[in-house]
Amino acid sequence: SAVISQKPSRDICQRGTSLTIQCQVDSQVTMMFWYRQQPGQSLTLIATANQGSEATYESGFVIDKFPISRPNLTFSTLTVSNMSPEDSSIYLCSVGRQGDYGYTFGSGTRLTVV
Amino acid sequence: GENVEQHPSTLSVQEGDSAVIKCTYSDSASNYFPWYKQELGKRPQLIIDIRSNVGEKKDQRIAVTLNKTAKHFSLHITETQPEDSAVYFCAALRPNDYKLSFGAGTTVTVRA
Numbered sequence: 001s002a003v004i005s006q007k008p009s010r011d012i013c014q015r016g017t018s019l020t021i022q023c024q025v026d027s028q029v030t031m032m033f034w035y036r037q038q039p040g041q042s043l044t045l046i047a048t049a050n051q052g053s054e055a056t057y058e059s060g061f062v063i064d065k066f067p068i069s070r071p072n073l074t075f076s077t078l079t080v081s082n083m084s085p086e087d088s089s090i091y092l093c094s095v096g097r098q099g100d101y102g103y104t105f106g107s108g109t110r111l112t113v114v
Numbered sequence: 115g116e117n118v119e120q121h122p123s124t125l126s127v128q129e130g131d132s133a134v135i136k137c138t139y140s141d142s143a144s145n146y147f148p149w150y151k152q153e154l155g156k157r158p159q160l161i162i163d164i165r166s167n168v169g170e171k172k173d174q175r176i177a178v179t180l181n182k183t184a185k186h187f188s189l190h191i192t193e194t195q196p197e198d199s200a201v202y203f204c205a206a207l208r209p210n211d212y213k214l215s216f217g218a219g220t221t222v223t224v225r226a
Contacts (some may be wrong), residue, residue, distance in 0.1 A: 042203060042216045045214075101146045102163055106220075
């Protein structure tokens, strides 16, 4: 399975600022997704990162708040913009290949907004 | 969209006993059902999966069963050990867009 490097592993940020999270994969993958996991909760899909085109966002998530880039098949970024304490959560990237749907997760970014 | 329900939310078992977690899904087109284990502070890790053309799959002490007609699938852990303590998530794949919908999770505690 793919090996994912997700950075940063954690950060404490001031409200009103932005944080960019990186997801680097050791091989080309077809699918890349970004999830949010609040403490004690399940995984909520934010968006699908599409290579070379705009990300596809789930209901309740918008591009202005969570801009996503995916310049190639091994790399994606998620930015959490204009942060508020409600954005405090763990953010995870997940990747998979066509026909192999046992998606792998990155180690997560624990974000605290103060 | 797909809706996955998972029960129970918490499960406490004596070491050596079996644990069973059940999930139901709503979209009959879903065709792939993975189970993830998440230990405290760590990433979810795939432990077993099943495709819709198979009724049961086993890997050592864990097994998954699927009933397509009833749209439910279950995770079975036998001879539980303390290291099985974790949160377990079921999921279903939406075949039109390859997105996973997750259940709410089950916190399993194995008592020594």
